[in-house]
Amino acid sequence: MALVWDDDERMLDEAARAFLDANSPPAELRRLRDSRDPEGFSRALWHEMAALGWAGLLVPEPYGGLGFAHTGAGILCEHGGRTLAASPLFATAIVGATLIGHLATDAQKQRLLPALARGELLCALALEERARHDPAAIAMSATPAGDGFRLDGEKHFVLDGHVADLLLVVARRADAASDEDGIEVFALPRATVGLGVERTVMADSRNAATLRCDGVHVAAEARLGLPGQAEAALAHTLDVARICVAAELLGVAAEVFARTVDYLKQRRQFGRVIGEFQALQHRAARLFCDIELTRSAVLRALRAIDAADPRLGALASVAKLQAAETATLAVNEAVQMHGGIGITDDIDIGLFMKRGATLRQLFGDSYFHADRYATLAGY
Amino acid sequence: MSDPETFRVEVRAWLERNCPASLRAPANAAVSSEDTICWGGRGWVFASEDQRLWLERMAARGWTAPEWPRDYGGGGLDRAEARVLREELARIRARSPLASFGLSMLGPALLRYGSEEQKRRFLPPIVRGEIRWCQGYSEPGAGSDLAGLQTRAEDRGDHFLVNGQKIWTSYADQADWIFCLVRTDATAAKQEGISFLLFDMESPGVSTRPITLISGSSPFCETFFHEVRVPKDQLVGELNRGWEIAKYLLTHEREMISALFGVGSAGQATLAEVARDRIGLRAGRLADPGLRHDIARQAIDAEAFAATLERVVDEAKSGLGTGAASSLLKYYGTELNKRRHELLMAIGGAEALGWEGERFDGGALARGWLRSKGNSIEGGTSEIQLNIIAKRILGLPG
Ligand SMILES: Cc1cc2nc3c(=O)[nH]c(=O)nc-3n(C[C@H](O)[C@H](O)[C@H](O)COP(=O)(O)OP(=O)(O)OC[C@H]3O[C@@H](n4cnc5c(N)ncnc54)[C@H](O)[C@@H]3O)c2cc1C
Numbered sequence: 099m100a101l102v103w104d105d106d107e108r109m110l111d112e113a114a115r116a117f118l119d120a121n122s123p124p125a126e127l128r129r130l131r132d133s134r135d136p137e138g139f140s141r142a143l144w145h146e147m148a149a150l151g152w153a154g155l156l157v158p159e160p161y162g163g164l165g166f167a168h169t170g171a172g173i174l175c176e177h178g179g180r181t182l183a184a185s186p187l188f189a190t191a192i193v194g195a196t197l198i199g200h201l202a203t204d205a206q207k208q209r210l211l212p213a214l215a216r217g218e219l220l221c222a223l224a225l226e227e228r229a230r231h232d233p234a235a236i237a238m239s240a241t242p243a244g245d246g247f248r249l250d251g252e253k254h255f256v257l258d259g260h261v262a263d264l265l266l267v268v269a270r271r272a273d274a275a276s277d278e279d280g281i282e283v284f285a286l287p288r289a290t291v292g293l294g295v296e297r298t299v300m301a302d303s304r305n306a307a308t309l310r311c312d313g314v315h316v317a318a319e320a321r322l323g324l325p326g327q328a329e330a331a332l333a334h335t336l337d338v339a340r341i342c343v344a345a346e347l348l349g350v351a352a353e354v355f356a357r358t359v360d361y362l363k364q365r366r367q368f369g370r371v372i373g374e375f376q377a378l379q380h381r382a383a384r385l386f387c388d389i390e391l392t393r394s395a396v397l398r399a400l401r402a403i404d405a406a407d408p409r410l411g412a413l414a415s416v417a418k419l420q421a422a423e424t425a426t427l428a429v430n431e432a433v434q435m436h437g438g439i440g441i442t443d444d445i446d447i448g449l450f451m452k453r454g455a456t457l458r459q460l461f462g463d464s465y466f467h468a469d470r471y472a473t474l475a476g477y
Numbered sequence: 478m479s480d481p482e483t484f485r486v487e488v489r490a491w492l493e494r495n496c497p498a499s500l501r502a503p504a505n506a507a508v509s510s511e512d513t514i515c516w517g518g519r520g521w522v523f524a525s526e527d528q529r530l531w532l533e534r535m536a537a538r539g540w541t542a543p544e545w546p547r548d549y550g551g552g553g554l555d556r557a558e559a560r561v562l563r564e565e566l567a568r569i570r571a572r573s574p575l576a577s578f579g580l581s582m583l584g585p586a587l588l589r590y591g592s593e594e595q596k597r598r599f600l601p602p603i604v605r606g607e608i609r610w611c612q613g614y615s616e617p618g619a620g621s622d623l624a625g626l627q628t629r630a631e632d633r634g635d636h637f638l639v640n641g642q643k644i645w646t647s648y649a650d651q652a653d654w655i656f657c658l659v660r661t662d663a664t665a666a667k668q669e670g671i672s673f674l675l676f677d678m679e680s681p682g683v684s685t686r687p688i689t690l691i692s693g694s695s696p697f698c699e700t701f702f703h704e705v706r707v708p709k710d711q712l713v714g715e716l717n718r719g720w721e722i723a724k725y726l727l728t729h730e731r732e733m734i735s736a737l738f739g740v741g742s743a744g745q746a747t748l749a750e751v752a753r754d755r756i757g758l759r760a761g762r763l764a765d766p767g768l769r770h771d772i773a774r775q776a777i778d779a780e781a782f783a784a785t786l787e788r789v790v791d792e793a794k795s796g797l798g799t800g801a802a803s804s805l806l807k808y809y810g811t812e813l814n815k816r817r818h819e820l821l822m823a824i825g826g827a828e829a830l831g832w833e834g835e836r837f838d839g840g841a842l843a844r845g846w847l848r849s850k851g852n853s854i855e856g857g858t859s860e861i862q863l864n865i866i867a868k869r870i871l872g873l874p875g
Contacts, residue, residue: 101788102795359871374875379867386866387809394784416780465770472773477749477763 099401101394107169114177117150122183124446130184131303137261138297138305139184147185148217156195161211163195168338168403172345172396179349179457182449184304186220188342189258194221196338197266201283201323201331210264210285222262223335224253224309231462233336238311240269240282246318247271249284249311257460259307260297263288266322267311268332281329283322290314302452337414340461341399344414347421347457348396351389351428354450358382358432365437378435385431388424395420412474415467422458422467429454481557488565495534497527500572514576517606519653535574536605542580545588550601556794578647579603579610581733583656583675586726590673590714599675611678612730613643613657613700614723620645621861623658624667624720628702630659630674637661637674637712639682639705645855649685649698652678656726662717673719675711682706692847693832693840730856731803735810736786738779738817748772748817752824768823775816782806782813804869808862811852818849 103111121143130138147153155170157163164170171192178187191214198210198221213219227237238251249269259265265286274280286293292314297307323331359382362373372378399417402410429451433440440447462470515521515528523529535541538552543559545551554562566573584603587596602608619626628641639659649655654677662670678685682705687695714722749763752772756764763769789802821842822829829846831837853859867873 100791100795101784102791359873362873371874373873376864376867376875379871379873379875380860380863382871382873383808383863383866386871387805390805391778391781391785391809394788395781397788398780398784413780416777419774419777420781468770468773468777471777472749472762472769475749475773475776476761477753477758477769477772 099405101397101401103169103173107167107173110166110170111173111177113150114174115180117146118177118181118183121146122181122185124182124449127182127184127303127449138303139186139261143183144185144217147187148215152187153191153217154195154211154215155191157191157199157211157215161199161207161215163211163215167400168341169397169400171338171342172400175342175345176349176352176396179346179351179453180353181349182446182453186217186258186261188339188346189223189262189305190214190217190219190221192342193223193257193335193339194264194266197223197283197331197335198285198322200334201328202285203323206285206319206322219264220258220262221264221266222256222258222307224256224259224265224267225332226255227251227253229254231459231466233332236268236270236281238267238269239272240280240284241272243315246316246320247282247284249314249316251311253309254298255459256295256307256309258305259295259309261305265290265293265295265309267309268328281332282325283328283332284316284320285322286314286316286320290316300456302456303449304453304456333411336461337410338403340414340418340467341396341403343457343460344392344396344399344417344421347418347425347454348389348392350450350454350457351392351421351425354428354432354447355382355385355389357447358428358435361436372435381431381435385424385428388420388427392417392420392424412471415462415471415474418462419464419467419471422454422464425454426458481561484558485561485565488562489568491538492565492569492571495531496569496571497531499525499527500531500574501570513572515572515574515606516609516648516651517575517577518609518651519607520651521606521609531572532574532606539604541575541606542584542600542604545584545600545604549588549596550604556790560790575606577603577606577609578612578652578656579608582612582726582730583610585729586656586673586722587713589725590722594710595675595713608653609648609651611646611649611652611655611700613646613649613655615645616642617644621858623723624671626658626660626671628657628659629663630661630672630707632661633706636709637707639674639676639702639707641702643700643702645688645697646685646700647697647855649678649700650687654678655683655700656713658719658723661719665717668720670717671719671723672716673713673722674707675713676705676707680705680707690847691850692844694844694848727857728803731807731862734852734856735803735806738782738810738814748775748820748824751821755824755828768820771823772820775813775820778813779817782809785809804857804862804865807856808853808859808866812859814852815849818846822846 151164152174154163155166159165174187195214198207202210210219225233228235238249238253240247240249249267267284267286269282269284271280271282292312294310295307300306362378362382363371365372395417399413402413407413432447433451436447439445515532539547539550540552540562543552543554543562547553580603584600587599614623616626616628628639628643630637630639654675657674657676659672659674660670661672682703684701685698687698689695749772752763758764786806825842829842832840832843
C-alpha cells in the first residue's frame, strides 16, 4: 500500500482539521482545566464527533460503524495532538473498539459495539499496575468463584476510567499454569459492586483514574471472548494503540514545531529576526527531518495494521519510539527557542509539553520499545 | 504498461536465468568493499567473467537504466515496473551490474537539458557502461560555495578553451569523460556566468593527480586543465545557464547517495547480524546491553528512514513531492550511515582496527568507517543541507 493518503483519507484529514480547529482548539483544554470540569471533556463535543462517525470509525459496518482503515484513526489522533482535543476518542473508539472487536464473542459484540459506535458507551482499558508500562506484569487476580470469577487488585493510569460506562479490566486467572498464562479481560459496568474508581489529576489535565477491585464478583459472561484468547487480542490492541499514540505525538510535534518556526520569523533581537541565526536554523532543520521521519514511520505502521503485516509489533515500536523522541525534542526546542515566554502558561507550548510527556509514557516509553524491537529481531 | 505482478513473474524468471550466482551473495558481511563494484568504462578490467556477463545482459535489456527511454538505450519502464525490478534484484541480493556517475548524475541532467543529438550520442554508452564519467564541480576555492568557481572557458569561435583546476574529482584518473562547470562570463553575478561542458579526459591539456584519503585509498584527484579545446556542441543547455543544470544534477546526486543507505541495501549484513556473530547472545539477548540498545536505536531510525525513502517515491508518483526532499534524505541518510559505522567499530572492538591481512579482510571495517566520514561532505555537506532546509522549506530568512 502506498505511503500516501488516498482520497477518503484526505477528506477525513480535511474534515478533522476543520472540525477540531473550530470546536476544540487548545483554549478548550484550558477551559476544562481552569473550570476543573468534573468529566474532563465536553459531552456536547463528543456527540458531534460521534455524529461525524468518529466513535464508530473502526467498528465494522455490520455493528454500526464505518469500518474505516486504521489510517483514519491515525489522522484523527494526529489532529487530536495538534489541537489537544480532550475526548473519549482514544480510549473508546480506538482502544475499546479494537479490543472488543478482536476478542468479544459475536453476542457480546452485538450488545456492545453498536452503542459504542453511536458514542453512547464509553470504555476504559484497565491494564497498567506499575508506574512504567509492563503488560506482562499483571497481578490483578481472577479467581473462579461459583459460575463466575472474583477480581482482586488495583490498576493505574486508566484513561477515561472515571467517565467510562464499561471498564475493560485485564486480570490473570488465579489457576493459571504459569506467569505467562491465564490473561483474561472482563468487561465491567461502572456500577459493579466492589468496583472503586477514582480520578487522578495529571500534569496534562487529561483524564486518568485508578481502579480498585475488592472481591468483585463477575459472571462468566463478563469475560470478553473465550478462555485463552485475551492475550493475543490484547497484544494486537496494544500495538494499534501504540501506533495511534504515535500519531498523536506526531501531531504534538508538528504543531509545536510550526508555532516555533513562526516565532523564529517574528521575534527580533540584535536588530534582526532570531530565525536568521544559523545556530537556530540548523536546530530547526534537524527537527524538520525528525518530524518527516516520524511521519513516515507512523504511516508505515498504520498501513501495516490494515495489511495484517507480520512485522506489526516491530513497526509499532519503531513508530512509537520515533514519535516519542521527536515530540520530546520538539517541545524542548520549542520552549528554548521561545525564551522566557516559552515557560509561561500564557502560551500553549507548555500544554503540548505536558501532553507529550503523558503520551511518551503511554503503552511503553522509548526504553521499552527499543528493548522490544531488539527482542523481536532476535537479539 | 504491463500489470506489475505479471511483470514481476517475468522479471523473476529472467533474473533466475541471467544473474550469475557469484553476483548474488552479499559482497561482504558488514561493509561492501569498493572492489566488488563494477564502474565500467573504456579501460575497465572486469573482476570476473560473471561480472562482465551480468553487465552485458542487464545493459542489453536497458535495465542498468530502467526508467530511461528505450530510444536512448534505457529500459523504458514506468515507476511501478522499476520498483518491481528493484525489489526483485534486492530479493536475490543481486549486486548492481553497474555503478556510474553517468547513470546517477549526468544521465538525468542530459535527459532534461541535453539536445536530442547529445542524448543520442551520450546516453547509450552510459547504459552499456562503455564510458565512465567524472564530476568536475569542486575547486580549491569553491567547495560549499560552489558558485564561486573560477575555471574559465573562453569562446574561441568553433570551440571553448578551458583553463583552471578542479579538486576532489572522484575517479578522475580512471574516467573517460568529465561533466564540468566552467565560468563563461566573469562579469556577471556569480551564478549567472556558469556553463555546463562535457569533454574527453584524453583531450590534450587535461591531467590528474590522485589524492590519498585517510582510508588509504585514493579515489579522488586534483584535475588540471591547461588550454583544453572543447567543441561547441559539447555545451549542455544555454551558455551561462549552467547553474540550473548543476543544481538539478546535485539533487540527483543527493538522492543517489541517500538511496545507498536504505535498510538492507547492497546485500549488507545488518548491525544485529554482525553483533550476534561477533559478540554473541546471552539468554537470547546481545551480551552487551548498552550496545544492544544503541544498535536497536540505530535500526529503528534506519527503518524510519527506509519508510521515508518509500514515501518520497510514493509522493512523487502522486505529484505531492516535498521539493527539497533530497536535502532531507542526503542529510539524514549520511549521518545515519556514519552512526552505523561507529557501531560496527564498537562491535568489532580491537579487531575492527585491523588494517592489513586476511584476518582483517584487508582492514575492511576500519577503512569503511573512515570512508563513511566523507558521506556527509560529498554532494554538499550536512551543514549545507540544513541551510537548504531552513531556507527553502522552513522559509527562514538570511
Ligand atoms: C568522498 C568525496 C568525494 C567527492 N567527489 C567529488 C567529485 O567527484 N566531484 C566534485 O566536484 N567534488 C567532489 N567532492 C567534493 C565535495 O563536493 C566538497 O568537498 C564539498 O562540497 C565541500 O566543500 P569543501 O570540501 O571545500 O568544504 P568547505 O566548503 O570549505 O566546508 C568546510 C566546513 O565548513 C562548513 N560550511 C561551509 N559553508 C557553510 C555555511 N554556509 N554554513 C555552515 N557551514 C558551512 C561545511 O559544512 C564544512 O563543515 C567530493 C568530496 C568527498 C568527501
